Structure formats: structure tokens, C-alpha cells
Amino acid sequence: MKLRLRLSALHCAVILGTTALPLPALSASGAMDDLLKVLRDKGAITESEYRILRNSAEADQERASAEKEEMKKDLSEATRDTVKVKTGKSGLKLESADGDFHFQLGGRIMADAAYYDEDRTRMGNGAELRRARIFARGAVYHDWFYKLQLDFAGNKTTLKDAYLGYRGAGNLKLTLGNQKEPFSLNELTSSKYITFLERALPNTFAPGRNLGLSVGTHGDNWGAKAGYYFEGVHNGSSPKSQGWGTTGRVYYAPLAEKTRVLHLGAAASYRGSDGDNEIRFRERPESHVSGTRLVDTGTIGGYRNQKLYGLEAVAVYDSLSLQGEYIRSSIDVSGGGSDPDFSGWYLFGSYFLTGEHRPYHVGSGTFGRVKPASIVGKGGHGAWELAARYSSVDLEDGGYQGGEENNITVGVNWYATPNIRFMANYVRASTDPTSPVKYASAGDEDLNILQVRGQIDF
């Protein structure tokens, strides 16, 4: 049994229900009025007969009008109670007519391959599903929302977003559950929309997703968000208290037009433990297929707390954009050891050859989906973007020799459709470790990486 529907009742409503003008009723002909007048004027019918027949014709008209009014009323009630079903860029979207209930289902697939030309550090060429995700999100009773997003890359399950929230208290938005801490524009921008295959080196400092409670708000050209979080998913079997962090971010966009943006942001986080927690910073060379890291502090014992600071700036001028961040971590170690300060920064520029721009969302202070002006599959050629980045991270301080890395990346992105993108990055990663870190031998390492990605989100 095949159930198939083609639905267009909105249009039914438009057609049947919106003739608000006093049109001649369908059942009452103007010709009847005219004929009666002629017959009366010629004496074929008397004035009183005319009036009776006139009333009869008017009754016809009123009956028809009443039927129409009823139609209009029923249809407007029907329209009030409808669910909108959408497909297209998204897998599935449902929305109740009053907008109070939403449901959306989708996911993303990213397939990567990478080739490494290394000096001495063993990398390993190959391919991987970088991300394979599904999500469900929605809203109920207008004021409540939720999202559940799961990643299955590497045949492992990773809970990404898993939260519920409330947006009924004025301009405030409360979110409870696993969510991104408001720190670092690069981290907060969805992996679907980041300009390069991987986020820049200083991303090692970004707390990313943790379980907590946050409150956010925003205006026409600014936003702010703060929250309290527990670090990671509780082990469940380990009788240790979890670390925690309290994190806040503010941003101001003096320019927040469609194709002209100036965004300035700052974030801070204070993160602590009960004294038995450890901390470690390490980062892959902006390439994920190989698990090898060129910089790695190793486990820093006696970790007491950490202060994180971040600065962000972006300018968008039509097809051109410039983005940069600086992040610093100051760690307080118990015992006699000196307290290390680690830091990193990046700067990148991107240019669309085909005239598109990076779209800014002032509500979240992040960048979103690029919409190609012409679409492959509809006779177009897609959007083409060139990009270059310099990034740097320094994990050497206070006697901790995690290494320092400086990377240059050039990339080209092809947006075949709004939700399909192919990317290619060449990365030149350079380190000069004073002592060997895991996998990486001592001495200069100048690593060349060529990596490509095919990506779809639905």
C-alpha cells in the first residue's frame, strides 16, 4: 500500500477563502437582476412581482455568500491547525502553523583523505570519516527548545549537543545540558561552516562542549553568554569529582550588515578542580586523519585552576573576509612548580571568486552557511573560495616543554550546493621542539600535508 499526498490546502485557502470583495455570488447572476428590471420596466411583471423576484434573487445571493463565508472560516481555522512539512537543505522539518512546535531531523557526513610528507615524525597517510552525525532538534510550547546531536565517526559514539532550554524570559535564553562553552569564535562556528578542514592550532585551548547551564542574550549588534559547566562526561565509575569551569563571552558588531561586518569579541573562563585533576594541551597539525601530534604538554599534574582569555576580530567586506583570534591560558599548579602560561593565535583571509560572502549571525556572534549564487544540479557552477591562514601555538613555559608550532595553510573550497562542499588544504607545519614529544622526535620538523574533504549536511 502506497500512501501518497500532494498537499496544497494553503492554496485552497487562498483560492476559496480570500474573495473578501463583494463579488457577485457564484449562484446569483447579474443577468437575473437585469432581466427582472427589463421585465418590470416593460410591464411584463408588476412592481410587486418584481420585488418578490428581486428578494428571491437576493436570497440566492445571500445563501451563496453564506456558504462562502463558512468556507473562509473553516479554512482559516484549518490553516491555524496545520503542520508545515519541509525538505531540501534539511532532511526533515516540521512546524505547527502557530509556530509553537518545531521538529527537525538531519545530519552531516564528512569524508577526508590526507597525504603527509614528513621529515622525521611518523604520520601515516589514509582516509577517515571525519564526522558522521545525526541530530534531532525542536521546540515545544513556543518557549522550550531542545537538541540532541550524536557523532559516530571512528565507530565511536560521541554525544555532541544534548540540551534543553527556555527562551520565555524576555530576551534571555537558558540552556541546560551538553553544549559548547561560549569561548572562541573558531570553536563556536559549526564544523559545517569553518573555512578550513580543521580549526586553527589555538583550538587546543577552547573548552568545547561540556555539561552545564548557560544564559545568553543579544541585541541588534551585540551579544553575551555565560555559564557554569562540568568538564567532560562524568566517568560514572570513578569516585572523583569532576572539574568545572565558568565561562563568559561578549561581542560587539559595530557593523552587522548582510555583506559588511565588523565583529569584536572577548571571552574568559575560570576553570578549577578539586586538586586531583590533571590537565593536558596537545593539538594535531591542523590535520585529523593522522593521530600524531607535534605539540603536546603531556599530563600536567597538580593542576589547580586555569584562567583562559580570548580575543576575536572579524571583518567582512563583500567577498573578502579577515578573521583572527588570540587565546591565552594561565595555569595554577599546586606544589613548588612554576605556573605556566601558554598561548596561541591565528589570522586568516578568505575570498569568494564567485561573489558570495561569509554570512554573519549576530544572534550567536558566529558565521553560518554560505549560499552559492549558482547551484550544481540547477545548471550552475557553485561557489569558489580561496583562503590562507597563519596559526601559531606555544606550549613551552615554566619548564613545561610542549613545543611550539607555526602553520601556514592555503585552501580552496567549492560549494557545489548550499549543503555540499568540497575542500582542499595544503598545510605547512613547522616545529622545533627543545625535547621530543610523543611520536615526534627531537629536532626540526617541517611537515607538508595535502588533505581533501567531501561534505554534505542534511
Next chain:
Amino acid sequence: MKLRLRLSALHCAVILGTTALPLPALSASGAMDDLLKVLRDKGAITESEYRILRNSAEADQERASAEKEEMKKDLSEATRDTVKVKTGKSGLKLESADGDFHFQLGGRIMADAAYYDEDRTRMGNGAELRRARIFARGAVYHDWFYKLQLDFAGNKTTLKDAYLGYRGAGNLKLTLGNQKEPFSLNELTSSKYITFLERALPNTFAPGRNLGLSVGTHGDNWGAKAGYYFEGVHNGSSPKSQGWGTTGRVYYAPLAEKTRVLHLGAAASYRGSDGDNEIRFRERPESHVSGTRLVDTGTIGGYRNQKLYGLEAVAVYDSLSLQGEYIRSSIDVSGGGSDPDFSGWYLFGSYFLTGEHRPYHVGSGTFGRVKPASIVGKGGHGAWELAARYSSVDLEDGGYQGGEENNITVGVNWYATPNIRFMANYVRASTDPTSPVKYASAGDEDLNILQVRGQIDF
């Protein structure tokens, strides 16, 4: 491309197709009839002309009626072949017009945090996603049904329900696959609806979900279910036979009204192994964030079989309800060791300050979704429930020193909407182990727990 539908064809049907009364056809005016009569009576037209014109007017009417009849027929056919789409409490519901095919998609998120004040047993404060689930369920060809439900909490995948079934054999319902064994009201009540954050201590005995085949039936005030199950998911790489269990439950509800319920139930299970299986009972102190257990038999070797007995009773009187259970496990150990008997029980009461009640489902003999009388997001304040519980488990017998635990819990639940709930529990857990169990040192432990949950299901 945006596809957007507002659909209301049912209402189209109502409007266009249900004018079963012999209304004047839209195209035939009563005025015409009247005019013809007048003209005939005045001699302006002859009797035979009148008849011809009368026929012509009737033909107009019949043509219009025929068009309408066709509309009605087409629309009634259309209505027969439609799919209903719903959103709201549930993420997505589809239903064919004949009701033979269903499909539903949804999930649940529970975010917990817990603070522990312990005497000597190490617990560890923190937070966790207690449950993060998605499910798909449906029915095909009326008689067949299925459900697949997955939990991803803790970044692990756990298959929950995964079954297919047949309900076409009279009042019987056959279910094949991973499913809850029919034992213990507390276990059988969905985690979405349980009154406290965690089920009571004796839940350690409940078999929970296993792969098997069950048959169930029920009447207006009773139900029964029995099945044969293999224990756990087969290891797949271990050349050992799985344990098994045969389990049955009956219940009788002399009172099964909407707000007045009296439920009495009994269940039993006989569980065996091929002699090389082990058994272990242990339970967290009605708090899941910490993995520490205060009672734990450890692995009992030489396990041959087990007899499980359970008794249930619930009374609901408007906003007030009382629920209790007693469970006993008698274990047969091979070799000279004495055969231990373990047991536990709980009793709890709950009261809705806002007038709601715990809804009973006689079909499954369990309790379901509380519907708040007023909803946050629609101008309301939600439902408020107070609850208190005493629970006890004794894992000391026959030389096995698993410990004994007695807990007092008080809780408050706030149902903001029918599918969003916030919970807070204070638990006082007391043990006096004769010998240390894992994590727990010997001597009295009086543990205070404060735990909270935010929960949504969709």
C-alpha cells in the same frame, strides 16, 4: 528551494464534500424558478415553454449537483488515503488514514548533577547525561509492530528496546527481541515517568531488558505476560552459552478509574545457566552520577539458578498515590556453599500540589505521563509534586556479605509541560557493612545526596 505546505484538506472535505442536504445547487437560482412561474401565470410564456424552461433550469441544478457529488466522492477517497502528520509532545508521528501503518520518531534527554556528603566512602560530585536516547517505532499491516530504541549516555551505545511483534491473534500480543522482562512495576515504568531520579534499591534484582520472546494479554482490569529470555547481549566472541530466564507477571486492578486506582501484582522468574555463569547483585545509592556502590555481593561463582519473586501494590486517590514492592531472590549455588536468599522492598507516597494525578495504564499495568493542568509557555505554572520514599535492600545471607542499605528520599518534581520535567531529590543512604565492599570501607556510612535533573522527551 523551500517547500512549504499548509495543509487542511480535511477541512476542504468538510467544506466541499459534506453538504449532504438538498441545498439549492450553486448554479440554479430559486429566483429563476420563481420568475418562470410568474411569467407563465401572467401568460408571458406558455405552459409548454414554461415546462421546457423549467427542465432547462432543473438540468442546470442537476449538473451542479452532479459536480458536487463527484467532489464529495473524490474527497472521501482522498481522505481514505491520507497520512496524518503530527508534532508536539512527540518529535514526529505519521499515521495512515486506515490506521494500519504508523511511524513515530522521538527521544529523551536527561541531564543530572549530584552533590555527595559522605562519611568515608569516596563518591565524587559531578554531572552527567543520565539518558540520551532516540527511538523509532511503528506498525505495519495493522497486526505487526516494532520498536528500536538506543541510549548514547556516557558516549556508549546501549540497545534498549529492539523488537518486532504481532498483535493479530485475538487479544494476544507476541513480542520478539530485546525487551523488558515482565518483572517489577518500578522497572517496567518508563524512566520518563518514574517519581524519583532513580528507581528504588531493590531494582538490583529486576532482570530489565533481555532478548527473548514474550506473550501478553489484558482485560479491563487485569493483565498477564510471560516470556523466555536470554540474558544480556551475546558476547559474540566468547564460546559460552548464555544464561536464560523464564519470567511471568500478573496484575489485577479492582479499581482502574482515571483518578482512582488500586493495582495489585505478582511476578516470578526462574533463571538458569549452564553452570559456568556467574551472578552478582550490586546497586548504587539511588544516585547515578557517582559509580560507587555501597552494597555489592561481588561475583558469586558456581551460580546454577535463581528464583525471583515480586509483589506490587499501588493506590491512587486523586492527587495522592502510594506504591510499594517486595522482591526476593533465592539463588542455587553448586558445590557445598549454602544457597543465599537476598531481598528488598520500598514504599513511596506522592502528592500533586496542583491537582494532577498519576495516570494508570491497565494495558501494561504501569504508570504513564503526568499531564500538568497548566503549562509553562502557555501562561501556566506547570504541575508540582512532592514525594517521599523508604527503600531497603539486604544482600547479606548464606555467608555472602554484600551489605544492607536503607535509604530515605524526599523529592520535588516540577512538570513545566507534559514532556519537560525538573526534579530534585535528597537521599539519605545508610549502610553498616560487616565487611568492606568495593570502594566502601568498613563501618557505618551515612551518605547525604542532593541531586537534580532536567528532562525532556520528544
Next chain:
Amino acid sequence: MKLRLRLSALHCAVILGTTALPLPALSASGAMDDLLKVLRDKGAITESEYRILRNSAEADQERASAEKEEMKKDLSEATRDTVKVKTGKSGLKLESADGDFHFQLGGRIMADAAYYDEDRTRMGNGAELRRARIFARGAVYHDWFYKLQLDFAGNKTTLKDAYLGYRGAGNLKLTLGNQKEPFSLNELTSSKYITFLERALPNTFAPGRNLGLSVGTHGDNWGAKAGYYFEGVHNGSSPKSQGWGTTGRVYYAPLAEKTRVLHLGAAASYRGSDGDNEIRFRERPESHVSGTRLVDTGTIGGYRNQKLYGLEAVAVYDSLSLQGEYIRSSIDVSGGGSDPDFSGWYLFGSYFLTGEHRPYHVGSGTFGRVKPASIVGKGGHGAWELAARYSSVDLEDGGYQGGEENNITVGVNWYATPNIRFMANYVRASTDPTSPVKYASAGDEDLNILQVRGQIDF
């Protein structure tokens, strides 16, 4: 709030918009025309009055016609922008009216139980969820498609299909991501449709799913596909390059009618490594509940490359079908060791007692869903199929003693509905290892297996 839609606007369209014939307009009665003529002919109205009134009546008609034309236009636009929603065999299907956008969501559940009667190899009776999957698939902008399929059996996450693709280049289909390599009809036939519970012994050689890029095409009675793949999912933490394979398959179907099929196919694969990869062939005895293998080469070190060859043949004659394959693997081992050649083959026949046939899809060169002539739940008894198979694998060559196994299987399948199937297989597995393999002791093993499955896909 319950949102409920019964949608039938297609039928609205049919009713309101397709009266293309010059029917009398609803508002203009033929009776009016007739009356005017009579009145004119009798001199009750003058010729000029007649013309004016005639015009007035025509104006009524035109107004009504215009309204109808507008309806038709609006409705045809509406129909162009609609989404079709389906349920039934599949959980959920959406399709835009232009067919350019699709979205489908579904899954499968297979619950197995097995009993083993062994000579000396330890097997272990039990049950398992053999497969528990969900998938999302779709198409966007006509030319692009994607699929994400996940398996959660055994409480593990396994990425199955995870790809995106392009079909806009003539008759070519490009696919990027995790996908089945085009090798072995048995492997390429979905587990939903294979004739026995498990694929035949030589399936140990089939590469199965890997991450790569493929290109395929097909005609009315032939098809070809080739691709380049990386082996397995990249470890991510191991600094080794992945193995790779380049694989191609061609098939020709001189007979490709609905119930008469002759299919001939050949496939080859050249698979390599950077010299540090290992290879291993092993296979369960066509039963999956127990993890024990009777044949196992163990890890073959120094693996350099492998050449795989496969031949396929199938004949379908109404309810009867015969299918066979031969697969050979030639391994190149570095160092002095001799290079082993392993091989296997199978042949099976199946017959539908109830008249159905195995449906062939020439586009993929595989077999699909059996549609029972009568359905349980709609008054029918389903389809019944008998099947028998002989299969053989030889993993002994060049000094590698992986064993040789010969199996006989007889099976019966009951297709209750098109998407629900119950299967029972008796397998007689015989080995005569020259040396013991893992779990299996030396000497003859004659293993009898009885296994059953309940399966649904949605």
C-alpha cells in the same frame, strides 16, 4: 495541543482545477439563455434588450470562468511545490513534487537464536540482535545523493554506509565515502534480502565496506563499477598508513525479465599496503551467535599485496533460482615465504512454494525485496521459500594452515509481509584441520547448527 492533518489537496486539484471542458459556468444557467430566447421570440423583450441581457449573462459566465481559471492556476502552482509524505514499508519518505529532493528514514532489526551441537569445538548457545540499524538517505538538487547508515548490534556503533554522490554526469554515478566495494554478489546483496541467515563461507574474502571513491554505470542488461578505497576506518591514533584497494566488477544479464533472469558477473581487486600491514582470513561457520571460527589463517605478517578474483552466476526461472560464486585470493608476502592462494565457492538453490520470485535489479546487479503474494495482516498467509546451499572455503596453502571447511545448509523462509521475515537454517559444518586453529582443537569437527531469525525493516 494535537495537530492532525488529513490532506488531499491533490484531489482538491483534481476536483476544482481540471474541468478543462467548456462546461456551463457555475453561475450562468443554461436556463437563463433559454428564457431570454423565449422572451425575445415572443416579443416580451426587444432584440436590443435581448442582446444586453445576453451580454450580461455572458459576463456572468466569463466572471465565473475567470474565477475557475485562477483556481486552476493557483492549484497547479501549489501542486508544483508540494512534498509527498509516505509511510508503509519504509518508516518515512518525503519527496518534493519536482522529485529533486528526497528524504527517507528507516532501519532494520534482526533477532537471532542459535543452538550448536558440536564434536569438540566450544561454541556456546544463545541469542543476539544480529543487526539493529537506522539510516537516513536522500537526494538534493536532483543530481546529489547521500546515505548514512549505522549499526548498533552488540552495543557497538558501526558505521555502515556513509557517503555522498553525484549522478548528474550522464549515465555515471560517483560515490564518495564509506560504501561497499563492488565485489561478490553475495556481499552486495543486502542482509535484508539474502536467502540464508548468513552469507556463504567465501564471504571471508569480500572486502565489504571501505572509505573510497567509486564510479558506476549500467545499461538495460549490464553494469560496471570501479573504485579506489582505503581499508577500514583510519585508526586515528596509529601513525601507520592505511592499506588500500582498487576494485572493479562487471556483470551481464542476457535475460533480465521480471521472473526470468540470467546474470553473469566477474570482479577483481588489487589490494596493497605500505609493507607494515597484516592480513587475516577467518570465517564463522555460517552462524554468527557464537564467535567461534573453525577456519582462521591467523595473522599473516609481511603482507605486501593481494589479488582477488570473483565469478558470479545466477539463474531465476519463476519461483526457482540458482546462484553460485567462486572467489580466489592470491597473496604476495614479502620475505622468503611462499605466496599462498586461498579460495572458496558456494552454490545454492531456492524455491518459493507460494509462487513468488527473487527480484533482480539490473541497475546494481543484485537481488532485492521479495513481495509476498498474500500478506499476513491483510488476510493472507505470506510467502514460503525453501533453500539449500553447499559452500566451501580453503585457507590452507603455502604453509599457512587456516583449515578447510565444507558446509551444507537447508533453510526455510517465511515472508509474513514485504518487510517482515522469519528464517530457520540448519547448517552442517565440517572441518578437518591439519593443525588446531583458535578455539578449534585438532581433528574432525562435524558441527550441527540450528538457528532462527525474526527480522523487520522499516
